[in-house]
Amino acid sequence: MQNFPSLEEIKAAHQRIQPFIHRTPILSSEAINQIGGCEIFFKCENFQKVGAFKARGAANAVVKLTEEQRENGVATHSSGNHAAALARAASVAGIKSYIVMPSSAPEIKKKAVESYGGEIIECEPNLLARETTLNAVVEKTGATFIPPYDYFDVVEGQATCALEMWDEGISFDTIITPVGGGGLLGGTALATKYLSPNAKVIGAEPKGADDAYRSFHAKELIPMKAPNTIADGLLTSLGKLNFDIIINYVDDILTINDEEIIEAMRLIYERMKIVIEPSCAVPLAALLKNKEHFKGQKVGIILSGGNVDLGKLPF
Known part of the structure; x- marks a missing residue:
């Protein structure tokens, strides 16, 4: 896989960072499964150290x-x-x-x-x-x-999240992550394609910051100018190194609007009783908007973080 981090390097990173991280749980909700028409497994990086996969x-x-x-x-x-x-x-x-x-x-x-x-x-x-x-x-x-995402040492670390998901023995059909700079999506795609080449990896992005979506479909990197979305963690432009991984190993990128993000965020608060930030709700919003794509599947969703100002909740 070009000079992208290898499976061995991702596994070594996982060992290396053990003193710094939690192994976060995978949770599910029967109510959300019914609404989505599939089995959804939420990898709760909102419970991670510093409250995020980062x-x-x-x-x-x-x-x-x-x-x-x-x-x-x-x-x-x-x-x-x-x-x-x-x-x-x-x-x-x-x-x-x-x-x-x-x-x-x-x-x-x-x-x-x-x-x-x-x-x-x-x-x-x-x-x-x-x-x-x-x-x-x-x-x-x-x-x-240390760049926030466009740096292979960082991507290698972010890939350990999907490594843990596959280690649980769940046969995911699809894994969905949010995409901003692309470190989580790129790392997830690498780990997933090494461990289960037929599983799909999908990025989810707000329409108000849709450079990854546009770049993916144009097959060239299109920088984001003046992004505008409630998902403040995704206001950044897709990184070049990550774009190369995404073009090679990601199956699709879906977009949703802020109202759909808020609806998905509220659903997680109400049904799962856990705190997530708006960026974190983007994959579930994408799944709920495109239910026919995921019908009957086992879908992994990475809940990327839970750092939200509780005084400014959008609902």
């Missing part, structure tokens, strides 16, 4: 640093979950972290970064500002940049 990739990247790199710490730009994940992984490893965050990032995510000892540098809420600010921080501190 703990996996950040931990793997930090553990792989050389001694020399550790001395100057790590830096990244992120609107939330990767920021907290990297700050926590750095804290556990005893090294510094510098986190560039857009001024519009949710307060709960800023507080999380601070609680893990990360130093926050705020910037304007656009990609150019994020990258420019980050470059200045790296130049000043000598920190190693």
